[in-house]
Amino acid sequence: MPASGTTWRNLMPPSTLLRAVVTTALVAAFSVFGTASHAMAAPDLQLPFPCGQKWRLDTWAHAPAVDMVKEPDQHGTDGATLVAPAAGTVNQSYKHGNAGNMIQINHGGGYFTTYIHLQSRAVSVGDRVQRGAMIGKVGKTGETSNGHPHLHFELGRDSDGNGSASWGFAGSERVKPTFNGVTYGQSNNQTWRNVESRNCSAPSPEGTASVYGVLPDGRLTYTAIDAASGKRTHGAVVSTATLGFTPKAM
Ligand SMILES: [Zn+2]
Incomplete structure:
Protein backbone atom coordinates (compact mmCIF):
# COMPACT_ATOMS: atom_id res chain seq x y z
CA MET A 1 0.00 0.00 0.00
CA PRO A 43 22.59 0.76 -23.53
CA ASP A 44 22.76 -0.91 -20.14
CA LEU A 45 23.78 -4.37 -21.35
CA GLN A 46 23.85 -7.68 -19.56
CA LEU A 47 25.66 -10.73 -20.89
CA PRO A 48 23.50 -12.29 -23.66
CA PHE A 49 23.07 -15.57 -21.80
CA PRO A 50 20.68 -16.76 -19.10
CA CYS A 51 21.25 -15.57 -15.55
CA GLY A 52 23.99 -17.38 -13.67
CA GLN A 53 25.80 -18.91 -16.64
CA LYS A 54 29.55 -18.30 -16.88
CA TRP A 55 31.28 -17.56 -20.14
CA ARG A 56 34.82 -16.89 -21.33
CA LEU A 57 35.37 -13.72 -23.37
CA ASP A 58 38.31 -13.24 -25.76
CA THR A 59 39.14 -10.40 -28.11
CA TRP A 60 41.73 -12.41 -30.11
CA ALA A 61 42.83 -10.12 -32.95
CA HIS A 62 39.51 -8.31 -33.34
CA ALA A 63 39.02 -6.01 -30.35
CA PRO A 64 36.61 -4.49 -29.51
CA ALA A 65 34.63 -7.47 -30.84
CA VAL A 66 34.47 -10.32 -28.33
CA ASP A 67 34.18 -14.07 -28.86
CA MET A 68 32.35 -16.02 -26.18
CA VAL A 69 32.52 -19.70 -25.22
CA LYS A 70 30.90 -21.42 -22.28
CA GLU A 71 32.86 -22.13 -19.10
CA PRO A 72 34.53 -24.16 -17.86
CA ASP A 73 35.58 -26.13 -20.95
CA GLN A 74 33.44 -24.81 -23.84
CA HIS A 75 31.07 -27.79 -23.63
CA GLY A 76 27.54 -26.63 -24.21
CA THR A 77 28.58 -23.68 -26.34
CA ASP A 78 27.10 -25.23 -29.49
CA GLY A 79 23.36 -24.77 -29.22
CA ALA A 80 23.51 -22.55 -26.12
CA THR A 81 20.54 -20.25 -25.64
CA LEU A 82 21.23 -16.66 -26.67
CA VAL A 83 19.14 -13.96 -25.01
CA ALA A 84 18.78 -10.23 -25.56
CA PRO A 85 21.23 -8.21 -23.42
CA ALA A 86 18.80 -5.27 -23.30
CA ALA A 87 15.47 -4.38 -24.81
CA GLY A 88 15.41 -3.43 -28.47
CA THR A 89 14.08 -4.02 -31.96
CA VAL A 90 15.54 -6.57 -34.35
CA ASN A 91 17.30 -4.67 -37.14
CA GLN A 92 18.87 -7.53 -39.10
CA SER A 93 18.29 -11.29 -39.08
CA TYR A 94 19.57 -13.36 -41.99
CA LYS A 95 22.14 -15.88 -43.17
CA HIS A 96 25.30 -14.11 -44.26
CA GLY A 97 27.75 -15.74 -46.66
CA ASN A 98 30.78 -15.64 -44.37
CA ALA A 99 29.29 -14.90 -40.95
CA GLY A 100 26.49 -17.48 -41.05
CA ASN A 101 23.29 -16.80 -39.17
CA MET A 102 23.42 -13.28 -37.80
CA ILE A 103 21.18 -10.99 -35.80
CA GLN A 104 21.50 -7.29 -35.07
CA ILE A 105 19.35 -5.57 -32.43
CA ASN A 106 18.72 -1.82 -32.29
CA HIS A 107 18.76 -0.65 -28.66
CA GLY A 108 18.11 3.02 -29.43
CA GLY A 109 20.40 5.99 -29.07
CA GLY A 110 22.43 4.80 -32.07
CA TYR A 111 23.54 1.57 -30.37
CA PHE A 112 23.24 -1.91 -31.84
CA THR A 113 24.36 -5.37 -30.77
CA THR A 114 25.39 -7.93 -33.38
CA TYR A 115 25.64 -11.73 -33.08
CA ILE A 116 27.15 -14.03 -35.71
CA HIS A 117 27.79 -17.75 -36.33
CA LEU A 118 24.42 -18.63 -34.79
CA GLN A 119 23.07 -22.16 -35.05
CA SER A 120 19.57 -20.72 -35.35
CA ARG A 121 17.67 -17.45 -35.19
CA ALA A 122 14.44 -17.08 -33.19
CA VAL A 123 13.58 -13.51 -34.21
CA SER A 124 12.83 -11.60 -37.38
CA VAL A 125 13.41 -8.02 -38.49
CA GLY A 126 11.01 -5.70 -36.69
CA ASP A 127 10.45 -7.93 -33.66
CA ARG A 128 10.50 -6.15 -30.30
CA VAL A 129 12.57 -8.03 -27.73
CA GLN A 130 12.86 -7.50 -23.99
CA ARG A 131 16.01 -8.10 -21.99
CA GLY A 132 16.35 -11.82 -21.35
CA ALA A 133 14.15 -12.90 -24.25
CA MET A 134 15.57 -15.77 -26.28
CA ILE A 135 16.75 -14.59 -29.70
CA GLY A 136 18.56 -17.66 -31.04
CA LYS A 137 21.18 -20.33 -30.39
CA VAL A 138 24.95 -20.15 -30.46
CA GLY A 139 26.63 -22.15 -33.21
CA LYS A 140 29.37 -22.36 -35.80
CA THR A 141 27.68 -21.28 -39.02
CA GLY A 142 29.59 -19.24 -41.57
CA GLU A 143 33.07 -19.85 -42.91
CA THR A 144 34.71 -17.42 -40.50
CA SER A 145 33.66 -19.52 -37.50
CA ASN A 146 36.31 -22.04 -38.64
CA GLY A 147 33.94 -24.75 -37.49
CA HIS A 148 34.46 -23.73 -33.87
CA PRO A 149 31.27 -23.09 -31.90
CA HIS A 150 31.35 -19.62 -30.34
CA LEU A 151 29.40 -16.41 -30.20
CA HIS A 152 31.04 -13.51 -32.00
CA PHE A 153 29.58 -10.42 -30.35
CA GLU A 154 29.86 -6.76 -31.26
CA LEU A 155 28.41 -3.60 -29.79
CA GLY A 156 28.09 -1.04 -32.58
CA ARG A 157 27.47 2.66 -32.58
CA ASP A 158 25.93 4.14 -35.71
CA SER A 159 28.35 7.04 -36.04
CA ASP A 160 27.42 7.86 -39.64
CA GLY A 161 23.70 7.92 -38.83
CA ASN A 162 22.62 5.55 -41.59
CA GLY A 163 20.33 3.55 -39.31
CA SER A 164 22.48 0.53 -38.54
CA ALA A 165 25.96 -0.25 -37.24
CA SER A 166 28.45 -1.85 -39.62
CA TRP A 167 30.08 -4.97 -38.18
CA GLY A 168 32.50 -7.76 -38.83
CA PHE A 169 35.63 -5.94 -39.99
CA ALA A 170 38.35 -3.68 -38.62
CA GLY A 171 37.19 -0.10 -39.03
CA SER A 172 33.52 -0.96 -38.69
CA GLU A 173 31.36 0.95 -36.24
CA ARG A 174 32.01 -1.51 -33.41
CA VAL A 175 32.89 -0.14 -29.97
CA LYS A 176 33.84 -1.58 -26.57
CA PRO A 177 30.90 -3.33 -24.87
CA THR A 178 29.97 -2.97 -21.22
CA PHE A 179 28.18 -5.83 -19.46
CA ASN A 180 26.73 -5.32 -15.99
CA GLY A 181 28.77 -2.14 -15.68
CA VAL A 182 32.14 -3.70 -16.64
CA THR A 183 33.79 -2.73 -19.93
CA TYR A 184 35.46 -5.35 -22.15
CA GLY A 185 37.20 -5.38 -25.50
CA GLN A 186 39.83 -2.72 -24.87
CA SER A 187 42.63 -4.42 -26.83
CA ASN A 188 43.56 -7.56 -28.72
CA ASN A 189 44.53 -10.82 -27.02
CA GLN A 190 42.58 -10.13 -23.85
CA THR A 191 40.80 -12.93 -22.01
CA TRP A 192 38.23 -12.76 -19.23
CA ARG A 193 37.38 -16.03 -17.48
CA ASN A 194 34.14 -16.99 -15.74
CA VAL A 195 32.19 -13.86 -16.58
CA GLU A 196 28.84 -14.53 -14.93
CA SER A 197 25.62 -13.45 -16.55
CA ARG A 198 23.50 -11.13 -14.45
CA ASN A 199 20.81 -11.12 -17.13
CA CYS A 200 18.34 -12.01 -14.43
ZN1 LIG B 1 35.04 -13.42 -33.44
Missing part, protein backbone atom coordinates in the same frame (compact mmCIF):
# COMPACT_ATOMS: atom_id res chain seq x y z
CA PRO A 2 1.20 3.53 -0.59
CA ALA A 3 2.35 5.66 2.26
CA SER A 4 -0.40 7.77 3.66
CA GLY A 5 -0.38 11.16 2.09
CA THR A 6 -0.04 10.03 -1.49
CA THR A 7 -2.50 11.69 -3.73
CA TRP A 8 -3.75 8.37 -5.06
CA ARG A 9 -4.35 6.52 -1.84
CA ASN A 10 -8.05 6.22 -2.18
CA LEU A 11 -8.90 3.74 -4.03
CA MET A 12 -10.51 3.92 -7.33
CA PRO A 13 -10.69 0.73 -9.36
CA PRO A 14 -7.22 0.05 -10.75
CA SER A 15 -8.07 0.99 -14.30
CA THR A 16 -9.48 4.33 -13.24
CA LEU A 17 -6.60 4.94 -10.90
CA LEU A 18 -4.13 4.12 -13.57
CA ARG A 19 -5.65 6.41 -16.14
CA ALA A 20 -6.05 9.31 -13.77
CA VAL A 21 -2.62 9.12 -12.21
CA VAL A 22 -0.74 8.39 -15.37
CA THR A 23 -2.25 11.19 -17.34
CA THR A 24 -1.83 13.81 -14.67
CA ALA A 25 1.45 12.79 -13.10
CA LEU A 26 3.23 11.83 -16.29
CA VAL A 27 2.72 15.26 -17.72
CA ALA A 28 4.35 16.66 -14.63
CA ALA A 29 7.08 14.04 -14.49
CA PHE A 30 7.95 14.70 -18.08
CA SER A 31 8.64 18.29 -17.34
CA VAL A 32 11.05 17.16 -14.63
CA PHE A 33 12.98 14.57 -16.59
CA GLY A 34 12.30 15.37 -20.21
CA THR A 35 15.14 17.76 -20.75
CA ALA A 36 17.89 15.65 -19.21
CA SER A 37 17.57 12.53 -21.32
CA HIS A 38 19.24 13.46 -24.60
CA ALA A 39 22.75 12.27 -23.83
CA MET A 40 23.03 9.17 -25.99
CA ALA A 41 24.34 6.79 -23.37
CA ALA A 42 25.27 3.29 -24.41
CA SER A 201 15.32 -9.81 -14.91
CA ALA A 202 12.29 -11.63 -16.11
CA PRO A 203 11.32 -10.47 -19.56
CA SER A 204 9.56 -7.19 -18.98
CA PRO A 205 5.89 -8.00 -18.83
CA GLU A 206 3.92 -6.35 -21.58
CA GLY A 207 0.94 -6.28 -19.24
CA THR A 208 2.57 -4.19 -16.53
CA ALA A 209 2.09 -0.45 -16.33
CA SER A 210 4.31 1.93 -14.47
CA VAL A 211 2.27 4.25 -12.32
CA TYR A 212 3.52 7.54 -10.94
CA GLY A 213 2.12 9.58 -8.14
CA VAL A 214 3.00 12.78 -6.37
CA LEU A 215 3.13 13.44 -2.65
CA PRO A 216 1.67 16.70 -1.34
CA ASP A 217 5.20 18.06 -0.93
CA GLY A 218 6.01 17.44 -4.57
CA ARG A 219 8.05 14.22 -4.23
CA LEU A 220 7.35 11.61 -6.90
CA THR A 221 6.21 8.09 -6.11
CA TYR A 222 6.04 5.09 -8.37
CA THR A 223 4.80 1.55 -8.51
CA ALA A 224 3.56 -0.84 -11.18
CA ILE A 225 0.30 -2.58 -11.82
CA ASP A 226 -0.08 -5.93 -13.49
CA ALA A 227 -2.79 -5.58 -16.08
CA ALA A 228 -3.91 -9.19 -15.77
CA SER A 229 -4.60 -9.06 -12.03
CA GLY A 230 -5.11 -5.34 -11.52
CA LYS A 231 -2.77 -5.59 -8.54
CA ARG A 232 0.41 -3.73 -7.79
CA THR A 233 3.58 -5.70 -8.40
CA HIS A 234 5.20 -4.02 -5.39
CA GLY A 235 4.44 -1.28 -2.91
CA ALA A 236 4.73 2.37 -3.76
CA VAL A 237 8.26 3.76 -3.71
CA VAL A 238 8.95 7.37 -2.81
CA SER A 239 11.54 8.87 -5.13
CA THR A 240 14.05 11.51 -4.13
CA ALA A 241 13.05 13.35 -7.30
CA THR A 242 10.54 16.12 -6.85
CA LEU A 243 8.28 18.10 -9.09
CA GLY A 244 9.91 21.29 -7.90
CA PHE A 245 6.59 22.74 -6.87
CA THR A 246 3.68 21.79 -4.66
CA PRO A 247 1.03 20.11 -6.75
CA LYS A 248 -2.65 20.72 -6.47
CA ALA A 249 -4.75 17.81 -5.34
CA MET A 250 -5.85 15.63 -8.20
